[in-house]
Amino acid sequence: MDLATLETPVPVVDLAVVEANLERMQDYCDRHGLALRPHIKTHKIPALALRQVELGARGITCQKLGEAEVMAAAGLDDILISYPLVGQNKAARLAPLAGRARMRVAVDNPLALRSAAEAAALSGAEIGVRVEFDSGARRTGVTSAEAALELARAARATPGLRFDGLMTYPVSAASAVFLEAVLPRLRAEGLEPAILSGGGTPDAFRTHELAPVNELRVGTYIYNDRMMVAAGHAGWADCALHLHVTVISRPTADRGIVDAGTKSFAADLMPQGAALGHGYFPDYPEVRLERLSEEHGMLDLSACARKPELGERLRVVPNHVCPVSNLHDRIAFMRGGEFLGFQDVAARGRTL
Amino acid sequence: MDLATLETPVPVVDLAVVEANLERMQDYCDRHGLALRPHIKTHKIPALALRQVELGARGITCQKLGEAEVMAAAGLDDILISYPLVGQNKAARLAPLAGRARMRVAVDNPLALRSAAEAAALSGAEIGVRVEFDSGARRTGVTSAEAALELARAARATPGLRFDGLMTYPVSAASAVFLEAVLPRLRAEGLEPAILSGGGTPDAFRTHELAPVNELRVGTYIYNDRMMVAAGHAGWADCALHLHVTVISRPTADRGIVDAGTKSFAADLMPQGAALGHGYFPDYPEVRLERLSEEHGMLDLSACARKPELGERLRVVPNHVCPVSNLHDRIAFMRGGEFLGFQDVAARGRTL
Numbered sequence: 001m002d003l004a005t006l007e008t009p010v011p012v013v014d015l016a017v018v019e020a021n022l023e024r025m026q027d028y029c030d031r032h033g034l035a036l037r038p039h040i041k042t043h044k045i046p047a048l049a050l051r052q053v054e055l056g057a058r059g060i061t062c063q064k065l066g067e068a069e070v071m072a073a074a075g076l077d078d079i080l081i082s083y084p085l086v087g088q089n090k091a092a093r094l095a096p097l098a099g100r101a102r103m104r105v106a107v108d109n110p111l112a113l114r115s116a117a118e119a120a121a122l123s124g125a126e127i128g129v130r131v132e133f134d135s136g137a138r139r140t141g142v143t144s145a146e147a148a149l150e151l152a153r154a155a156r157a158t159p160g161l162r163f164d165g166l167m168t169y170p171v172s173a174a175s176a177v178f179l180e181a182v183l184p185r186l187r188a189e190g191l192e193p194a195i196l197s198g199g200g201t202p203d204a205f206r207t208h209e210l211a212p213v214n215e216l217r218v219g220t221y222i223y224n225d226r227m228m229v230a231a232g233h234a235g236w237a238d239c240a241l242h243l244h245v246t247v248i249s250r251p252t253a254d255r256g257i258v259d260a261g262t263k264s265f266a267a268d269l270m271p272q273g274a275a276l277g278h279g280y281f282p283d284y285p286e287v288r289l290e291r292l293s294e295e296h297g298m299l300d301l302s303a304c305a306r307k308p309e310l311g312e313r314l315r316v317v318p319n320h321v322c323p324v325s326n327l328h329d330r331i332a333f334m335r336g337g338e339f340l341g342f343q344d345v346a347a348r349g350r351t352l
Numbered sequence: 353m354d355l356a357t358l359e360t361p362v363p364v365v366d367l368a369v370v371e372a373n374l375e376r377m378q379d380y381c382d383r384h385g386l387a388l389r390p391h392i393k394t395h396k397i398p399a400l401a402l403r404q405v406e407l408g409a410r411g412i413t414c415q416k417l418g419e420a421e422v423m424a425a426a427g428l429d430d431i432l433i434s435y436p437l438v439g440q441n442k443a444a445r446l447a448p449l450a451g452r453a454r455m456r457v458a459v460d461n462p463l464a465l466r467s468a469a470e471a472a473a474l475s476g477a478e479i480g481v482r483v484e485f486d487s488g489a490r491r492t493g494v495t496s497a498e499a500a501l502e503l504a505r506a507a508r509a510t511p512g513l514r515f516d517g518l519m520t521y522p523v524s525a526a527s528a529v530f531l532e533a534v535l536p537r538l539r540a541e542g543l544e545p546a547i548l549s550g551g552g553t554p555d556a557f558r559t560h561e562l563a564p565v566n567e568l569r570v571g572t573y574i575y576n577d578r579m580m581v582a583a584g585h586a587g588w589a590d591c592a593l594h595l596h597v598t599v600i601s602r603p604t605a606d607r608g609i610v611d612a613g614t615k616s617f618a619a620d621l622m623p624q625g626a627a628l629g630h631g632y633f634p635d636y637p638e639v640r641l642e643r644l645s646e647e648h649g650m651l652d653l654s655a656c657a658r659k660p661e662l663g664e665r666l667r668v669v670p671n672h673v674c675p676v677s678n679l680h681d682r683i684a685f686m687r688g689g690e691f692l693g694f695q696d697v698a699a700r701g702r703t704l
């Protein structure tokens with residue numbers, strides 16, 4: 001089969017670009033003494049996670065138990081769930097995972113710690129606990145050194161749990177400020193954190209300048225996207241995934257419609273806002289993907305000297321690539337323009 | 353199993369509310385002489401489509417071939433694909449559908465007409481062609497009476513095709529203006545359109561005042577959502593789907609985090625913009641779901657006298673319910689608070 005005959009819309013991943021992206025990040029981590037623990041949320045494909053480990057990653061990061069279950073079944077054996085697991089349902093699912101892989105979980109509150117303790121008791125296996133702190137993202141994570149200390153003490157005191165260290169997202173100058181405040185207090189109580197973990201692709205290559213972490217969790221770097229180009233992390237040639245779409249309507253001279261909307265792209269906007277639209281067209285940089293409905297993408301062609309024609313196939317770099325993986329049951333792999341086959345996105349849709 | 357023990361995040365649909373919503377719309381259509389052709393994009397579940405037909409719908413509407421394939425396999429036998437199908441891949445998939453169901457397709461350009469013609473030739477079955485026109489949404493649809501006439505003539509002249517009528521979305525006062533211009537010209541050529549089809553839930557109950565259509569395509573009315581409440585189409589009690597979520601973190605007095613983000617809600621904003629947030633909490637109307645990342649929903653609790661606690665389960669009416677169906681492999685059905693079972697969202701993820 002030829003790439004140009006694949007039915008659209010279809011996400012197409014260039015494995016040569018993937019390989020270069022993986023090697024560049026592994027090399028950066030090796031040079032700066034960082035353990036790389038890639039976040040699989042971007043690709044959700046066991047074969048790619050195994051390749052990350054083969055190249056030197058110390059383990060992987062998942063956000064949900066369902067993702068960890070897919071990855072553990074594929075042989076990944078060191079898994080961090082960087083997300084507070086709250087409730088008995090979660091403990092009941094974490095337990096069998098702890099029996100087959102080295103499991104680590106993030107906590108920022110006593111209920112998440114209790115889930116980990118229940119899972120450890122059910123499985124008989126030790127579970128590592130990382131205390132998540134907030135570096136300014138105002139998401140999960142404790143906001144005081146005192147709260148971090150309390151959770152670290154509780155982890156040490158709980159049978160079946162091991163205090164594994166500290167974790168934050170994204171790593172920033174604020175991470176260093178928090179660590180400076182909390183580390184002496186932890187050490188004073190004999191709670192030396194083995195792992196100080198930071199994350200985030202946009203500033204990944206500055207991690208060593210930002211904060212004294214010894215582990216890096218990054219996801220998007222494997223494919224990159226328009227946001228990563230805007231952040232200066234990558235160039236267009238480093239974007240491994242393109243959505244291939246078809247112009248299915250050209251109602252006016254300046255308007256085109258492609259066969260992909262929020263069901264294929266997700267609606268994530270650039271940080272600069274809606275004016276930048278929903279994707280970048282490397283073969284038509286002047287095209288603006290101005291609006292999306294579920295199955296339609298509306299192109300403003302008014303700035304184009306040469307305009308895409310009805311029936312023409314176009315390549316699009318999405319604003320944010322991670323939701324694209326989640327929206328497609330399978331993607332196409334290619335290398336150097338040659339179609340290699342379809343790959344199931346095995347861990348897509350794992351909301352639980 | 354009890355609803356309160358279902359693992360979160362989980363979409364829960366109240367079938368009593370569904371039934372009332374379906375009956376209300378069917379009754380409206382019956383009173384005004386409109387054929388109801390519900391759009392299955394909102395629920396993507398064959399059992400609900402069959403119920404819509406049982407209550408009086410004349411057939412269904414799908415946006416993609418993959419949705420139509422799921423519905424035809426379940427026994428739905430009159431299917432409109434309200435979307436331009438462009439290319440040989442699409443014709444090759446439309447053909448077998450035309451062999452098992454009465455198929456109708458929307459066209460707004462010659463390539464979409466050619467796909468229908470190829471499918472009719474391959475299958476030997478007649479395919480109905482509806483010419484889509486633009487009523488101001490600036491999406492697909494011809495923008496001139498002349499273009500509509502040309503496509504209607506071509507449909508009549510093409511073996512295997514039948515000119516089925518005209519179609520627009522959403523129905524509005526502009527639809528009436530277009531119809532007034534085009535209908536005399538069509539009739540003058542003997543091209544009487546059997547069907548004049550309008551769509552859209554927000555103004556559905558005003559269809560008879562807006563334009564002289566004789567068919568209504570609506571999807572969202574089966575579940576309703578925050579946008580339909582804002583549009584005045586529904587009240588909160590008419591919202592059949594709630595996403596049940598859990599507060600997994602309470603980092604500060606005024607911030608809570610729930611276990612659902614864009615992977616569970618989609619990122620669709622209210623027409624008024626981002627300030628209204630991403631959902632409505634019927635049990636905590638003052639909660640503002642201010643930001644979403646993929647797996648996190650950030651709650652601003654500053655306006656709440658009573659604040660949701662860590663570990664508490666909350667119900668959320670999403671801004672836009674259709675993407676919620678697409679994001680979940682299965683949903684929970686309940687009636688009067690009693691859990692009935694899980695239902696596969698069989699036509700989710702059908703981007704092709």
